[in-house]
Amino acid sequence: MSTNQNSDGAALPESTSINGKRNTATNTGGRTPTLSTDVDDPSHPLHQHRRIVSDFEYKEILGEGSYSTVQAGRDKRTGKMYAIKRLDKAHIVKNNKVKYVMIERDALSRMNHPGIIKLYWTFKDNRSLYFVLDLAKNGELYTYIRQLAPFDMETAKFYAAELLLAIEHIHYRGVVHRDIKPENILLDDNLHIKVTDFGSAKIVSDENNDNSNGGELATPSRSFVGTAEYVSPELLRSESVSFETDFWALGCVIYQMLSGRSPFKAATDYLIFQKIKNLDYVMPDEFPQVAKDIIRKLLESDPEQRFGSEAAGGVDAVKHHPFFEGIDWEHIYSSNAPPLRE
Structure with a gap:
C-alpha cells in the first residue's frame, strides 16, 4: 500500500497479550481473526486503558489498500491523534488473508523501538478489525x-x-x-x-x-x-x-x-x-x-x-x-x- 500512512506499528505492553495467551504466529486457516485481549477482563490492571470503536473520532483517510483503510483518528478520552487501520473481515477471510493479519499483529506486538511504528490497541466490530497505530504525519x-x-x-x-x-x-x-x-x-x-x-x-x-x-x-x-x-x-x-x-x-x-x-x-x-x-x-x-x-x-x-x-x-x-x-x-x-x- 503506497500511501501517506502505511499499515502498521509496534508494541503493546509486554504484560498484555493480544489473544489471551502468549503471542505466536499461527496458521488460522479460514477462521475470522479474533482480537480479544487479556485487558477485556475487568480484573486486569490495564482494563481501564482499553479502547473500542466508539472511543475514537474518525477523520481523514490517509491511505487505502485492497482490504484495509488507514485514517486519522482522535482518542476521545485523551485527544491524542492516531492512525487507525480498519481491515474488512469478510474480504480477509474470502481471500485467505487471515494468516497475514495475524502475523502483522503478532510481529507488531513484539516491537518496542522509536524507529518502528507502535501498535497501541486492537479491537473489532461486526464488519472490521482495527489496529490503532502511531500517526506518522510526514508520510513515506x-x-x-x-x-x-x-x-x-x-x-x-x-x-x-x-x-x-x-x-x-x-x-x-x-x-x-x-x-x-x-x-x-x-x-x-x-x-x-x-x-x-x-x-x-x-x-x-x-x-x-x-x-x-x-x-x-x-x-x-x-x-x-x-x-x-x-x-x-x-x-x-x-x-x-x-x-x-x-x-x-x-x-x-x-x-x-x-x-x-x-x-x-x-x-x-x-x-x-x-x-x-x-x-x-x-x-x-x-x-x-x-x-x-x-x-x-x-x-x-x-x-x-x-x-x-x-x-x-x-x-x-x-x-x-x-x-x-x-x-x-x-x-x-x-x-x-x-x-x-x-
Whole structure:
C-alpha cells in the first residue's frame, strides 16, 4: 500500500497479550481473526486503558489498500491523534488473508523501538478489525526520495543509520521484516523514521532470543513475499530466507537515497528478478567510495557472506563501516533530523 500512512506499528505492553495467551504466529486457516485481549477482563490492571470503536473520532483517510483503510483518528478520552487501520473481515477471510493479519499483529506486538511504528490497541466490530497505530504525519520516505533525491551523503547516512537500528531491533525480537523499502519507512513529526507494514514478516523465534546478528531461521521461509525490486537473491533461488534478507534491502534503500532509483530497475518483475540473480546493477560514478563499498557488501548474493550476517561480523560490523562515520548511535533518535522539504 503506497500511501501517506502505511499499515502498521509496534508494541503493546509486554504484560498484555493480544489473544489471551502468549503471542505466536499461527496458521488460522479460514477462521475470522479474533482480537480479544487479556485487558477485556475487568480484573486486569490495564482494563481501564482499553479502547473500542466508539472511543475514537474518525477523520481523514490517509491511505487505502485492497482490504484495509488507514485514517486519522482522535482518542476521545485523551485527544491524542492516531492512525487507525480498519481491515474488512469478510474480504480477509474470502481471500485467505487471515494468516497475514495475524502475523502483522503478532510481529507488531513484539516491537518496542522509536524507529518502528507502535501498535497501541486492537479491537473489532461486526464488519472490521482495527489496529490503532502511531500517526506518522510526514508520510513515506519514498515521497521525499522521489522529490528530492539524490540525497546528500549526510542525509542518506542519517536515514540509513536509523533504518539499521530499526532492523537490529526487529531481528532481536525474532522477526524478519521481508519488505523493507522506502514506501514502508514513514517519517514522524520530527522527520525521524518509523518502519511499518509487517504483513510480510516472518516470526522465527521466541521474542526473548537474541538474534540481532542473524543466523538460521528457526522456521525457514521459502514463500515469495515482499516487493520485486527489493527481493533478495536467496528467495529467488528458493533457499531458506534468514535475517540477512533485510540487510540486502538496506543496501537497496541506501542506493535509492543516493541515486533516486532502485538498483534493480526493469520493465517487468521477471526482468527485475533476472537482474537480482545476476547482480546486474550499475554503481553511479558520483557515489562516494564509502557508499559504493557498503552497498557492494550489502548487495552480496551469498547471504552468509553478506554484510550484517554472523559470518561477516553481524550488525556491529555494519555500524563500524566508514560510511557511518560520525553517527551517534545512542542519541540519533533524539537528534535533529536533516531538513527535508517537499
